[in-house]
Amino acid sequence: xxxxxxxxxxxxxxxxxxxxxxxxxxxxxxxxxxxxxxxxxxxxxxxxxxxxxxxxxxxxxxxxxxxxxxxxxxxxxxxxxxxxxxxxxxxxxxxxxxxxxxxxxxxxxxxxxxxxxxxxxxxxxxxxxxxxxxxxxxxxxxxxxxxxxxxxxxxxxxxxxxxxxxxxxxxxxxxxxxxxxxxxxxxxxxxxxxxxxxxxxxxxxxxxxxxxxxxxxxxxxxxxxxxxxxxxxxxxxxxxxxxxxxxxxxxxxxxxxxxxxxxxxxxxxxxxxxxxxxxxxxxxxxxxxxxxxxxxxxxxxxxxxxxxxxxxxxxxxx
Numbered sequence: 105x106x107x108x109x110x111x112x113x114x115x116x117x118x119x120x121x122x123x124x125x126x127x128x129x130x131x132x133x134x135x136x137x138x139x140x141x142x143x144x145x146x147x148x149x150x151x152x153x154x155x156x157x158x159x160x161x162x163x164x165x166x167x168x169x170x171x172x173x174x175x176x177x178x179x180x181x182x183x184x185x186x187x188x189x190x191x192x193x194x195x196x197x198x199x200x201x202x203x204x205x206x207x208x209x210x211x212x213x214x215x216x217x218x219x220x221x222x223x224x225x226x227x228x229x230x231x232x233x234x235x236x237x238x239x240x241x242x243x244x245x246x247x248x249x250x251x252x253x254x255x256x257x258x259x260x261x262x263x264x265x266x267x268x269x270x271x272x273x274x275x276x277x278x279x280x281x282x283x284x285x286x287x288x289x290x291x292x293x294x295x296x297x298x299x300x301x302x303x304x305x306x307x308x309x310x311x312x313x314x315x316x317x318x319x320x321x322x323x324x325x326x327x328x329x330x331x332x333x334x335x336x337x338x339x340x341x342x343x344x345x346x347x348x349x350x351x352x353x354x355x356x357x358x359x360x361x362x363x364x365x366x367x368x369x370x371x372x373x374x375x376x377x378x379x380x381x382x383x384x385x386x387x388x389x390x391x392x393x394x395x396x397x398x399x400x401x402x403x404x405x406x407x408x409x410x411x412x413x414x415x416x417x418x419x420x421x422x
Contacts, residue, residue, distance in 0.1 A: 107140060110147055127164060130142075209329075240315070241407055257373075257401075267338070267362050267366075269343075277391065280334065283392070285333055287335075287338055288335075288386075288388040295348070315406055315407035317349065319409060330414055335357040338359070368384060387399060
């Protein structure tokens, strides 16, 4: 067969085939007219090179596997030299992973330090009113019921919705990348000394936005280490309001604003009415590569939700 036919069957380019030949990894038959003639054995070798290369083994170091096939073994890794090559590649990858993990940990530490540096307002153990801890929820809050309003979300494509974040950027939800992005969506955060809507504590699932946010703040580094690429909070409050929340609570992640609830309308997210305001019901989306991978709904109690997300990330590695 011709080089183009070999490349097509093996799933590589003709340039790659020529490179393999230059390394002596494949040696096609030469016809009387000088043209190369490839056979099924060459296809098998090229496929093996491609597979090993995708696993991180450099093309130049696939020779032991090809020699194992040439010796008549049914599998390219049936020989001791192949196993040694595996171990060598694993050791190199382990070193790279450890180096990258160390760099990532340093970056996370720097991010947390930068997020709190120069903050004029620090989170306090006591709320401004009532003497209650800002992480404490009143007893007897009604738990929301699962009304199935989020059942359609897993597997749904993220919409082409762009929302402003507190860093001054426009975030496209369908362009968040291949890493997992955790977006926890909530009704509204109250401010110390500011009244919440009438009957707020009686609305199932309404109370607890600040404790929930503090939970994501406190577990932020754990979430990144568990595989989350980014974390966002999202509500219908405007960017100025969200910036105050970031400052007051010392958040190491950004907050998104959706005053028109465009995300709710586009995705069919559950909402409710309070004091004449239409607000998001509390739920959390895990978005990966433009698709909603998982949805948490309903959420209760909200102060424990960040830990629930962390547990899910650890139990469901990508």
